[in-house]
Amino acid sequence: MIGRPKPPGLDAAAKIRARARSRQGPAAMMPDAVSALGVRVAGGPLVPLEIRRREPGPRDVVIDILFCGLCDCDVREGRKEGPAARLPLVPGHQIVGVVARTGAGAADLEPGARVGVGALVDSCRECAPCRAGQEQLCAGSVATYGALDPRTGDYTHGGYSKRIVVDRDFVLRIPAALDLAVAASLPCAGIRAYSTLLHPGVGPGSTVGVPDPGGRGALAARLAAAMGAAVNVPAAADPLQVVIDTGPRVPSLVGSVAETRQLLEFCAKHQVAPGFELVGAQGLNKAWERILAADVQHGFVLDLATLGGND
Template sequence: MMIGRPKPPPLNAAAKLNEHARTRPSVNLAPAEVPAIGIAEPGGKLVPLVIHRREPGPRDVVIEVEYCGLCHSDVHAGRGEWGAKRLPLVLGHEMVGIVSHTGAEVTDMPIGSRVGVGCLVDSCRDCEACTAGEEQFCTASVATYGARDPRTGEYTQGGYATRIVVDAGYVLRIPDALDPAAAAPLLCAGITAYSPLRHHQVGPGTRVGVLGLGGLGHMAVKLAAAMGAEVSVLTRGSAKRESALHLGASSVIDTLDAEQLHKAADSLDLLIDTVSAPHDIGLYLKTLRRDGALVQLSLPEGPMPAFDTRALVFKRLSYTGSLIGSIAETQQMLDFCAENQVKCDIELVGAEGLNEAWDRMVAADVKYRFVLDAATVGRNETQQQSEGA
């Protein structure tokens, strides 16, 4: 389900830029000055800002942002829950937009093409992780926001904005078959779920469990089902049962029901854990078959409870984690989603609704991801009211 404006018909390159110019607010700013929404003071709400983007170099791509997904990690970072960040800070690492300029050395991203930017905008390119094509594990990788940019010495600012400048090596191609708004969360939630499924070679005959059915969990269900796996959703209570089955699950296990958990013992090859609160994984290791694996995708606030390690030893189980994916794997994921008609279920919001959307995310009041319509960034209240009349 997608709430918001319907998917527009395909546009050629020139028409895309003309449409973008028509919907973008008119602002009297230098090219490097960009309207944005971000946190200006500790503990503050999201407010309008003007940020500076770097002068594009020969390998850079200038992208006019159309949509940016809202990730729960944006809330953690913006509210200082993962430690203090340098302010002002513009969040957002799930961008889809249109190429408006490329450097002289960029030959494969035509003006007017639709592209995406995820969680990384640079890395060292020389370490073992980078040379292996696993730049997400580079210890010198540059996050899309809140990280020091080695080119300029300034701190990166994210996608709650109208424009971004990114090295072409970290820009993704968005297939035409994907709705651009619904594609935005794929650049974080999509790849975070896809990478461990591929790493553990999920396919027909694999039994996959998904613990938690939020923004990340619903993508894990859709992707695993599209790969041909038999999917079970583990969730508290029965409120999400119909939703889980609609998303592609073949069964739903109520984790509050001891009998259902007992019946699920030794039934899964892989369990994807998306629960963001501290929880006892010992309960869920019992659902795994011999040589099964539990993959931790979420970053709970606070330490996880201890568990009996005999659960691992006696069935040769693995307890592991996974972190987004490489640029190449992210492109593979986008192409897979286009080929298999997999998309994120979203609710589209304007800039004026961002603070409310953050509060609703914390309350788990969204099915299943919010996406910012970047055309609303920089518009004043009078413009918004006149367009809504």
């Protein structure tokens, strides 16, 4: 996901609220106070925060976050100033961790299961895109951070935190063969590249050009090669069947939850591992400055073990 989508439309928001009410039960678990890193003052640095996650319902999954990939849109949203800034803001939509507990309707995700969360945490489930498995196109989709959550009336907080509560339908299983820190590099840049390759049917006999051989371009090239395509990096002047644009995209063009699950399985099977730098909580502001300065060879992944609290 790049940027913050518009708040859900009134009809979609009403559907999400009604669905959440119907799922509440007497066994609902109480919300937690959670340690996080976020922006408190418009344009200011990342600072330690304490946030409260919403009360989990029967189909919810409580996830202890271990790693969170950094995205350039985290920095853009965090550096916003003026009335458009929704503060405090806890970014992060490339989330990987383990299940702490679940409601009865999500019992297939046992405690300790390796899971992730991408760009979205909810949608109306009833519109044509949702029924077609393209919830990223839903007018009522709820972004993982910085979006109005119709369930609570508050803005969502992302993965620069120790814990998150997510609806079962938006939780991703992480294959055993995929390193958890590697998986945290995939739900944003990875799914954008994978979705771009998937839809034109890239495979043996295809030729793919990647204009930018940097972090995103290198990942796109690895994915294309694993699909059996010939890859030109940087793109040659000859005619190419597919040219991958590794620049920013609008939110509606991220991949679906199903495609993201497929991407994780594909990377585990073919051992596609993007390069990244692991960064601790104390180095997060410096990592943001390096992203602003385009001083990044690959990407960054935040190690949440370095953030105190909720241990």
